[in-house]
Amino acid sequence: MMKNKALLLCLPFLFLFNCSVIDELTKFDMDYETNYTLNPVPITNVPVSLNTPDIETESESTFENNNTKKDLIESIKLKSLTIKISSPETGNFNFLKSVRIAISTENVEETEVAYLTDIPNNNSNSIDLKVIDKELKAYLKEDVFKLRVTAVADETTTEVYEVDFFATFAVDAKILGI
Numbered sequence: 001m002m003k004n005k006a007l008l009l010c011l012p013f014l015f016l017f018n019c020s021v022i023d024e025l026t027k028f029d030m031d032y033e034t035n036y037t038l039n040p041v042p043i044t045n046v047p048v049s050l051n052t053p054d055i056e057t058e059s060e061s062t063f064e065n066n067n068t069k070k071d072l073i074e075s076i077k078l079k080s081l082t083i084k085i086s087s088p089e090t091g092n093f094n095f096l097k098s099v100r101i102a103i104s105t106e107n108v109e110e111t112e113v114a115y116l117t118d119i120p121n122n123n124s125n126s127i128d129l130k131v132i133d134k135e136l137k138a139y140l141k142e143d144v145f146k147l148r149v150t151a152v153a154d155e156t157t158t159e160v161y162e163v164d165f166f167a168t169f170a171v172d173a174k175i176l177g178i
Contacts, residue, residue, distance in 0.1 A: 028066045029079065030059070030140065030169045034147070035086070038161040041095060041153045048151055052165060054144040068173040076137040079170040081114040084126040087162035094121040097154035101129060101165075105142040140169060 034052045041048070063069055081101060085091040098117040104110035113136065114129035139145050147165060 026068075026074075026174060027170065027172050030057075030062055030076070030171055032057075032167045032169070033164060035162060035164045036149070038163050040159060041155075041157045044153050044156060045097070046152065048153070050149045050151070052147040052149070054146060056144050057140050057142060059140055059142075063173070066171070066173065070141050072174040073137050073141065073171065074174060075135060075172040076140045076169050077133060078113045078131045078136060079168040080166075081129045081131060081168075082126060082166045083129065084164045084166065085161050086164050088159055091159065091161050092123045092125050093119055093127055094123060095153050095155040095157050096127075097152045099127075099129065099152075100150045102148045102150070103136065103139050103145055104148065105139050105145045107142060108138045110148065111136075136169065140171075 032055055034055050036050060036052050038050070059070065063073070083093075083099070085093065096119045098119060099115065100112055101114040102110045102112045111134060112132060113134060114131050116127055116129045119127060147167075
């Protein structure tokens with residue numbers, strides 16, 4: 001009789017533990033990479049907007065590979081966004097004062113997703129942006145999305161830069177309806 005009471009008291013904790021384990025199984029990341037050619041910057045302290053090429057989401061296959069479907073997605077949020085100069089090898093972001101990134105699709109209005117202000121002159125060829133906590137599942141359910149970069153330079157440049165964008169989105173889904 002005492003063992004039965006102890007078991008009954010433990011059941012809610014076992015259920016909660018198992019639910020959190022199952023919940024973790026319904027989460028996965030979607031990684032995207034695109035690049036952009038940045039021409040020399042002849043002026044400073046003026047915002048310049050640049051659009052990346054279309055980025056194919058390939059969401060249907062990513063969802064399928066994670067045992068889910070578009071209609072079972074509960075949430076998609078940007079987890080990280082890094083910008084890196086791939087060329088020239090000696091290139092750095094010392095010329096950059098601030099950067100803001102927005103996402104858009106043909107069917108969903110643009111929204112800002114990441115930014116970095118007061119970028120230090122530390123000769124770095126890579127910067128990690130601060131991510132804005134926003135629901136983005138409408139964007140990643142589309143076939144393609146674009147990133148619009150708005151940057152302000154505090155130095156002019158004379159070189160062409162090849163810049164890579166690396167974005168990771170955290171997805172929370174119902175796997176097979178669980």
